[in-house]
Amino acid sequence: MHDSHVHLTTQPLLDYRERALENFVKQGGKYLLSCANDLESSCKVLEIFENYKLKYQDLIQNSIGIHPETFHPDNQERNVLDKIAHLKEILENNKKNIHAIGETGLEYYNLLNRSDIDFDKREEAIENQKTSLREHIKLALEYNLPMTIHSRDEKDSDFCTKEIINIITTEGKVTLRGAMHSYVGEQKYLDQILELNLCIGFNGIITYKSGDNVRRLLEKTPMENILLETDAPFLPPQSVRSDKKRTIRFGQPADVIEVAKVIAEIKNIKIEKVFKITNENYERLFLN
Ligand SMILES: [Zn+2]
Secondary structure, three states, X not given: OEEEEEOOOOOOHHHHHHHHHHHHHHOOOOEEEEEOOOHHHHHHHHHHHHHHOOOOOOOEEEEEOOOHHHHOHHHOOOOHXXXXXXXXXXXXXXXXXXXXXXXXXXXXXXXXXXXXXXXXHHHHHHHHHHHHHHHHHHHHHHOOOXXXXXXXXXXXXXXXXXXXXXXXXXXXXXXXXEEEEOOOOOHHHHHHHHXXXXXXXXXXXXXXXXXXXXXXXXXXXXXXXXXXXXXXXXOOOHHHHHOOOOOOOOOOHHHHHHHHHHHHHHHOOOHHHHHHHHHHHHHHHHOO
């Protein structure tokens, strides 16, 4: 099994990483994509990789990138191209240890509906996010790396999804490879995403009572396009969320087992088959 999107550099998982990696491997974990969300964590991801590469050979793959939230007006970060230049430097200096670009993407959540953010600031944030996504795609194509892409709209809106499909169609030049991680958007865009040859990463959301929409997306996604992920420490599965006695209330890579169980149920196949096919998908995408 694998976890195709995890943030080992984010607390509380950062402090808990030793045990989280041990749990994961003990329960059959084979690969995980350790994802950055800014320049600092891009360096940190590589540091963690160095620390564990002897203990767990071939377990950790690395993805470096800048999360769209970085350019939210609340964070007052602007210099997109400077940051991308710096990211490229990290990439160039660590080529052989970098397997993917991201996480990047668009996030209009908490941005379009916020009355305290004025029009110009909002437009600037959106333009910065789009520029950042386009530049990440250029890097992915230049270095022939897959991407892990984030998309989050305001509730009942689809601007991000539409824009991401639009940007990947024009900038991706057909050859771009990657995964839409934690896609929770509308059904009607699923076909377009799959036509772009992207995989979809399913996580703890499919174990939630409120996850009907995502379970329907899963039903319609062919097994060959499915990846397991956690987005840990975020989005812990239902068993972790609902168990009040637990001391660990955050996600960790071994939680993909609970995700795989739901996939096996919905696809009506054995869980071993879920692990086998999704591992092949992971290898094809991130280990090539
Ligand atoms: Zn993430």
